[in-house]
Amino acid sequence: METFDIVVIGAGPGGYPAAIRAAQLGASVAIVEREQVGGTCLNWGCIPTKALIVTADLLTHIRHAEALGITVSGAGVNYAAMVAHKNKAVQQLCSGVRQLLTANGVKQFSGTASFVDRNTLEIGAGNGATRIGAKKIIIATGSTSAMPGFLPKHPRVVESRAFLDLDKLPETMLVLGGGYIGCELASMAAQCGTKVTIVELLEDILLLLDPDVRHEVRSHMENKLGIRILTGKPLEKVAADDHGVRGQCGDETIEAGLLLVSVGRKPVTDGLKPDAAGVKTDEKGFIPVDDFGRTNVANIFAIGDVTGRTQLAHYATSQGVTVAETACDRKPRRNETLVPGVIFTTPEVALVGLTEEDAKRQNRAIVTGKFRFSGLGRAIAVAETVGFVKWIADAGTDQLLGAAAAGPHATELIAAATLAVRSELTVAELGRTIHAHPTFSEAWMEAAHAVHGESVHAAPKRKK
Amino acid sequence: MPNPITMPKFGQMTEESAIVEWRKQEGDRIAKGDILFTVETDKSVMDVEAFTEGTLLKIVVPPGVSVPVQTTVGFIGSPGEAIPAVSAPAPAAPKPVAAEAGRAVPSAPPAPLQRSIAPSLQSPLTPALQPAIAPARFRISPRARALAERCAVDPTQIKGSGPEGRIVEKDVQAYLEKQGYDKLRISPAAKDLARKEKVDVLSIRGSGDDGRITVADLQRALAEKPKPMNKMRQTIAQRLTQSFTTQPHFYVTVSVDMTDLIAYRNQLKAAGAPYTITDFIAQAVVQCLQEFPVVNSSTDGKSTRWHSHVNLGLAVSIEGGLVVPVIQHAEELTMLEICNLSKQLADKARAGKLTPDEMSGGTFTITNMGMLNVDSFHAILNTGEGAILAVASTVKQPVVRDDQVVIRSMMNLTLSVDHRLIDGALGAQFVNAVKAKLEDIELWKRLTS
Numbered sequence: 083m084e085t086f087d088i089v090v091i092g093a094g095p096g097g098y099p100a101a102i103r104a105a106q107l108g109a110s111v112a113i114v115e116r117e118q119v120g121g122t123c124l125n126w127g128c129i130p131t132k133a134l135i136v137t138a139d140l141l142t143h144i145r146h147a148e149a150l151g152i153t154v155s156g157a158g159v160n161y162a163a164m165v166a167h168k169n170k171a172v173q174q175l176c177s178g179v180r181q182l183l184t185a186n187g188v189k190q191f192s193g194t195a196s197f198v199d200r201n202t203l204e205i206g207a208g209n210g211a212t213r214i215g216a217k218k219i220i221i222a223t224g225s226t227s228a229m230p231g232f233l234p235k236h237p238r239v240v241e242s243r244a245f246l247d248l249d250k251l252p253e254t255m256l257v258l259g260g261g262y263i264g265c266e267l268a269s270m271a272a273q274c275g276t277k278v279t280i281v282e283l284l285e286d287i288l289l290l291l292d293p294d295v296r297h298e299v300r301s302h303m304e305n306k307l308g309i310r311i312l313t314g315k316p317l318e319k320v321a322a323d324d325h326g327v328r329g330q331c332g333d334e335t336i337e338a339g340l341l342l343v344s345v346g347r348k349p350v351t352d353g354l355k356p357d358a359a360g361v362k363t364d365e366k367g368f369i370p371v372d373d374f375g376r377t378n379v380a381n382i383f384a385i386g387d388v389t390g391r392t393q394l395a396h397y398a399t400s401q402g403v404t405v406a407e408t409a410c411d412r413k414p415r416r417n418e419t420l421v422p423g424v425i426f427t428t429p430e431v432a433l434v435g436l437t438e439e440d441a442k443r444q445n446r447a448i449v450t451g452k453f454r455f456s457g458l459g460r461a462i463a464v465a466e467t468v469g470f471v472k473w474i475a476d477a478g479t480d481q482l483l484g485a486a487a488a489g490p491h492a493t494e495l496i497a498a499a500t501l502a503v504r505s506e507l508t509v510a511e512l513g514r515t516i517h518a519h520p521t522f523s524e525a526w527m528e529a530a531h532a533v534h535g536e537s538v539h540a541a542p543k544r545k546k
Numbered sequence: 547m548p549n550p551i552t553m554p555k556f557g558q559m560t561e562e563s564a565i566v567e568w569r570k571q572e573g574d575r576i577a578k579g580d581i582l583f584t585v586e587t588d589k590s591v592m593d594v595e596a597f598t599e600g601t602l603l604k605i606v607v608p609p610g611v612s613v614p615v616q617t618t619v620g621f622i623g624s625p626g627e628a629i630p631a632v633s634a635p636a637p638a639a640p641k642p643v644a645a646e647a648g649r650a651v652p653s654a655p656p657a658p659l660q661r662s663i664a665p666s667l668q669s670p671l672t673p674a675l676q677p678a679i680a681p682a683r684f685r686i687s688p689r690a691r692a693l694a695e696r697c698a699v700d701p702t703q704i705k706g707s708g709p710e711g712r713i714v715e716k717d718v719q720a721y722l723e724k725q726g727y728d729k730l731r732i733s734p735a736a737k738d739l740a741r742k743e744k745v746d747v748l749s750i751r752g753s754g755d756d757g758r759i760t761v762a763d764l765q766r767a768l769a770e771k772p773k774p775m776n777k778m779r780q781t782i783a784q785r786l787t788q789s790f791t792t793q794p795h796f797y798v799t800v801s802v803d804m805t806d807l808i809a810y811r812n813q814l815k816a817a818g819a820p821y822t823i824t825d826f827i828a829q830a831v832v833q834c835l836q837e838f839p840v841v842n843s844s845t846d847g848k849s850t851r852w853h854s855h856v857n858l859g860l861a862v863s864i865e866g867g868l869v870v871p872v873i874q875h876a877e878e879l880t881m882l883e884i885c886n887l888s889k890q891l892a893d894k895a896r897a898g899k900l901t902p903d904e905m906s907g908g909t910f911t912i913t914n915m916g917m918l919n920v921d922s923f924h925a926i927l928n929t930g931e932g933a934i935l936a937v938a939s940t941v942k943q944p945v946v947r948d949d950q951v952v953i954r955s956m957m958n959l960t961l962s963v964d965h966r967l968i969d970g971a972l973g974a975q976f977v978n979a980v981k982a983k984l985e986d987i988e989l990w991k992r993l994t995s
Contacts, residue, residue, distance in 0.1 A: 479742065481735035481761060506733030506761050 085215030086112045088409055089203060090222055091195045091354070094121020095128075096386030096398030097222030098179055103406035105186040112214060113188050114195040114205055119179045121224055122387075123395040125172055126243040131266060133168035134246075135426045138273040142428070150465060159274045161250050168246070197359040200379050218381045218409045221361070221369060222402065223354060225347040225387035233258075236322035239341045242267065251276050252339030256327060258317050260287030262425040264344035265303070269428040272307040279310040279338065281317040281331050290423065291431060291486065292438045294452075298469050298488040299427050307428060349388045364390065373416040375405035383409055397421045422500045424493035429468045432496035435484030435503045436474050447477035451509070451533030453525045455489045457540055460520035466490035471525040473499075473509060473533055480508040491522050498526055509533045548623025548630070549598045551582060553607075555615040556592060556902050564612040564777055565619065566591060570602045576622055583609075583619070586777040591898060598622050604629050610774070685712035693718045697727060698737060700746035731758035739764045745771075778867045789929040792847075796965040797924050798973045802981045804940045805955045810987055814994060824860075824914055825885040826990065827937055827959075830983035832856050832876045832884070835910055838976045841933050842909050845967045859908035859928060860888055862895040869895050870928060872908040881993050916940060922958040932967045935980070936960040 088104040090097045093115035101113040118125045144157045183190055191214070193206035198213065205212050227241035240248075242263050251271055257264045260282030268278045280287060288296045303309045312331050319330040320341065327341040349367045356363055362378045363369050368390030375383045383405045386398030400418050408414045422434040441448040454470040455461040469489020475482050485499035502512055513530035517523050531537045553563055566584045570576060581593045582602070600622040607619040621629050686694075686701055690713045694701040697718075704721045706713035722728070725748050732740075732747055736759050740747045743764070750767050752759035775783065807826060814821055835842040835856045843852045856877045859870040871891035876884055894900050911928045914937040925936040940957040947954070961977045968976075983989055 476735075479735055479739050479761075481738075506735035508735050508738055511734050 083202075083213050083215050084112075085217070086110045086189070087217050088112075088220065088406070089114065089195075089214060089216035089218075090220045091203070092121065092222035092224055092350075092386075092388075093119040093179070093183075093190075094222060094224045094386065094398065095123040095395035096224070096402040097121065097220070098183060098402075099399045100220050100222060100385060100402030100406040101188045102182060102186045103403045104410055105188050107407065107410040107412070109410050111186075111188045112191060112216075113183060114191045114193065114203070116192070116194045118176055119183070119190075120172075120176050122226070122243075123398075124175050124179070126246055128395050129175060130168045130172055130246050131242075131263075131270070132426060133171045134164055135266060135270045137164050137167065138270045139428060142273050146465070159251075161274065164274075165247075165249060194353040196353055196355045197357075197361070200359040200381060216381075218383070219359075220402070220405060220409060221354070221356075221377070221382065221384040221388060222386050222398070223350045223388045224398075225393060226350050227343065228346045228348045229343060230345060233320050233341070233343060234322045236327075238322045238327050238339070239320070239343065241343045245340075245342050248340075253277065254326075254338040255279070255340045255342060256281065256317075256329060256336055256338035257342045257344065258329075259343065259345040260284070260311065260313065261344055261346065262288060262423075262427070264342065265299070265427045266425060267342060267344070268309055269303060269307060269426075272303070272309050273428065277308070277338075279312065279336055281315065281329070281336070282311070282313045283316050285314050287311060287313060288425065288427075288431070290437075291433060292472075295431060295433070295472070295486045295488050299425075299429060299431050302429055302468060303427065347387065347393055349390065351388065366390065374408055374414050375401055375417055376408075392421050392423075394421060394423065420500065420504050422496045424496060426493060429489050430492040431486070431488045432492040433484070433486040434496055434500045435482075437484055437486065438474060440484070441474065448483065449475050449477045449509075449533050451475075451529045451531070453528035453532055453537070453540065455522070455525060457528070458520075458522065458525055460522055460524070461490065463520065464490075471495065471499075471529050473512075473526070473529050475509045475533055480510055482507050482509060482512060485526075487525075495522060495526070498523060502526075548603050548621040548627050549600070550618040550630075551596070551620040551622060553585070553613055553615050553617045553619050554594060556585070562612050562614045565607055565609045567609055568605055569593075572602055572605055573625075574602045576600055576602050596622065601625050603627060612777070683710075685710055687712065687714045689715045690718045695741065697722060698740035698745065698747045699725075699727070700749070703746070703748075731756060733758060733760050736761045736764045743768055776866065778869075782867055785929045786926050789927045793927050793929075793964045794966060795924070795927065796963050796968075796970065796973065797960055798963075798970065798977055799922055799958055799960040800977045800981045802957045802959055802984050803945070803954050804957045804984065806987050807984055807990065808940070808955055810990055819994065820889075821881070821885055821994065823916065823940070824912070824937070825881065825888065826984060827914070827935075827980070828858060828860070828873075828876070828884055828888065828912060829881045829993065830980045831910065831912060831935060832858060833983060834976055834979045836877055837979060838972065840972060841963070841968060841976050843967060844909070844930050844932050845964060847966060850967060853909040855909070857907050857909045858884075859911035859931070860891065861911060861913035861925075862892050864896055864898070869900060869905060870908060870911055871895050871900055871904050872906065874907060910934070912937065916957070922960050924960055925962050927962055927964055931964075933961055933963045933973075933976070935977075936962065 087109035088111045090101045090113045093113050097113060098119060101111050105111045123129065141157060141159060144154050147154050191205050195203045195205050198204050201215055201217065203214055203216060205214065227243060229241060233239055245267060251274055254277045255271055257268045257278060257280040260280050264280060265287055268280055272278045286296055287300060300311060304311055315332045317329045317331050321328050322341065326337055326339050328335060328337050351363060351367055356369065359382060360379050361369060361382055369377055369384040369388050371377055371384050371389045375385055377384050385401035385405050387393040404415050404417050420435055422432060425431040438448065438450060450472055452470050452472045456467040461467045469492065471487040472485060473482060474484040482503050484503060485496065487495045509530050513527060515527065517527040528537060528539055532540060535543065556563065563585045566586045568583045569581050576596045576599055578596055578599050580596045582596050583594050585592050585594055601624060603621045603623050605620045607613055607617065684702060685706060691701060693715055701713055704713050704717050707717050708714045730747060731752060737747065739761060745764060745767055747759060750759050750763050753763050754760040811821060811823060839852055842856055843850055855875045858873045858876040861868055861870050873884060873887050891904065908928055908931060910931055911934045913925045913934060915923060916937050916939050920938050922938045923936050925934045927934050938958040940955050942953050943956040944951050945954045945956060959977055959980060961973050963973045
């Protein structure tokens with residue numbers, strides 16, 4: 083039986099960086115993957131959705147180019163070609179990851195890994211099964227879309243993964259769940275001409291955002307993209323046949339060509355047999371870990387979505403690298419805790435650190451400062467003036483604790499805010515930092531000035 | 547001539563008090579009856595009202611400083627009036643005692659436990675806590691002080707090269723260089739916080755990347771900083787230390803069979819009577835103290851003093867500490883009266899409304915941890931008393947009766963006595979007398995019907 087220092091189960095955005103980092107540190111490393119390297123993120127998540135969304139955004143820009151003095155006619159969607167572009171991007175990245183693993187001497191196994199004991203894994207089943215030994219094991223098996231049991235099994239009822247493989251968009255689409263996946267794909271489809279209705283059981287969509295931020299997104303999605311958003315009510319009596327999908331929302335019957343289900347994700351542990359190694363799972367099937375990524379078994383770690391913490395690819399990557407170093411007997415480091423979130427709706431949204439709602443729940447005294455893109459030179463020049471950026475800072479110490487952005491390039495802009503919050507900069511320092519003109523990034527400086535009521539480019543607040 | 551505001555005397559025993567909070571600022575208009583400040587006495591917090599009207603001209607005693615009663619704490623008068631010279635009070639912060647002299651005696655500064663706490667107790671960065679008698683006068687130039695403050699370092703650690711050891715700017719610079727200050731890694735928000743909270747950044751070990759000091763490290767250091775105990779804890783500390791170090795303790799435990807009494811009490815309760823088990827114990831103790839008057843006496847080590855009344859203290863656990871309200875002349879009260887009074891006093895204690903006189907004059911104390919699931923415990927005497935009874939939980943136990951093992955509800959009573967006053971034999975007789983009463987159901991039928 084071949085034995086490795088480190089075996090990583092799952093080659094997604096958490097697993098493959100963990101394997102490469104461990105190999106860099108001189109460990110003998112194997113990685114086991116039962117589908118495609120790159121995992122959900124690269125094959126059925128972050129990357130393919132962005133390939134489609136960015137193209138849909140481009141179409142919107144082209145259609146509005148007339149106002150900027152560019153004459154365009156005949157712009158339209160060839161969805162099959164959009165999907166082909168997406169597939170090409172995915173394939174290019176996949177083969178890149180495979181090459182990186184090979185170049186770092188990581189041995190790749192294909193199949194489902196199951197625990198035999200805390201140091202042994204079986205890959206595959208039946209006659210073709212092989213066993214490998216491992217001194218340390220990193221579980222990075224990820225998550226998959228949850229499909230509630232009350233929904234019919236039908237080709238017109240899809241979750242995000244199956245949605246991405248459609249070769250054409252339906253004329254009408256019903257989205258169940260107003261989380262970020264549902265909202266992103268709804269924005270994309272709406273821009274390509276699909277009539278979209280979102281049904282969310284909770285009182286609003288994108289509830290992880292502060293009310294002012296989600297209001298900005300929601301009103302744009304409703305008023306500019308023409309998406310219907312129904313909140314606070316369940317979707318019931320769902321039925322599907324060859325002509326379409328029907329569901330009951332309150333008093334209303336909604337019909338559509340397709341139902342996209344995006345109601346959350348569940349851990350992937352089928353076939354893993356964590357019990358065989360004594361690894362504990364919680365009541366939802368997640369594998370709980372401590373701040374260092376350690377499970378209840380000393381030589382077994384877990385990272386990414388399967389741990390039930392924030393389910394984001396970049397968080398998994400960060401955990402993967404940190405945990406690989408710990409597993410290679412480097413000085414144990416806690417996983418990073420500041421995780422930016424980015425949502426590719428139209429307009430884009432991003433956030434990092436504390437939100438105003440968090441502060442309210444924690445009863446923490448904060449100050450905030452906001453600056454709208456409509457007051458920014460660059461934004462007006464390129465006619466992208468929707469949205470704002472916002473800082474959240476400690477009222478006592480002036481420390482930057484969180485930020486949110488809704489509007490053009492919000493997902494890029496959040497990087498600067500993340501660095502500032504992690505570096506524990508103060509509002510005053512951020513405000514004194516020179517930001518290049520004319521850029522969207524200036525909004526951060528202006529919003530920092532706004533925290534102290536010192537905005538140059540916004541009228542003073544009226545005294546109450 | 548402005549009217550002085552003085553620290554009132556709240557009870558017979560109160561010798562000094564601290565202002566918790568001034569409710570008025572200097573310059574505020576004051577009407578008669580306005581609340582000027584709140585005061586923390588040994589055991590409670592009280593509002594102090596103005597007796598005259600005018601303008602609050604000056605606050606002499608800041609919050610948190612304990613001063614003797616009748617000390618001038620501020621002045622009320624007309625704006626512009628000259629204020630008589632009053633020296634700022636010597637703070638008595640580390641000194642918890644209601645002093646025998648009735649005068650705040652400044653004590654020597656406690657030795658710093660480690661560097662990180664030094665600024666909070668000694669450094670001129672914190673004038674409020676600066677000891678009145680400093681080892682030597684601390685001399686520093688304004689520029690040097692400003693530099694130290696900007697860098698968030700404790701200047702008392704710096705050796706001065708000026709006349710009489712005065713620290714000048716270049717001393718601070720040399721110190722910073724020697725300490726490797728330029729290599730110190732600290733986040734901007736952490737540094738701001740250190741300046742604001744007067745924490746010496748050189749005393750902090752950073753937990754961030756490459757030892758960078760983060761806000762979390764600062765918060766940890768702040769949380770670890772010694773904080774003065776509140777007045778109640780100081781009183782507890784002082785009284786327990788005095789008792790435990792000057793009164794030689796001796797302990798004796800008996801196991802009481804509570805089975806019948808509990809059954810009888812449940813009968814009474816079903817009929818609407820208010821008695822708790824503690825009330826039976828209190829009543830048994832009051833009776834026994836009359837039978838054994840030595841146990842109800844006290845000593846200073848040279849003379850003994852008998853108390854003709856049983857003033858029964860009942861320890862009550864409250865938020866942040868414990869207080870001992872006293873039932874005066876308990877021997878003159880019926881069981882029902884003791885029951886009602888102890889309930890009232892316990893409620894007042896939990897609400898923080900006990901007056902100092904309701905907490906003094908005790909001759910014997912009962913402390914009950916029955917609800918806290920303990921087998922037995924040894925109580926520390928209340929200073930000046932001769933004995934204290936510790937009541938543990940009642941638990942079902944196998945015991946031997948008539949050579950048979952049976953299950954009975956048993957409760958341990960442990961008597962702590964001042965051995966100077968009470969010898970082992972007497973202590974044993976006393977607890978056994980209490981035990982006998984508790985196990986005598988006929989007695990309770992007489993007392994409660």
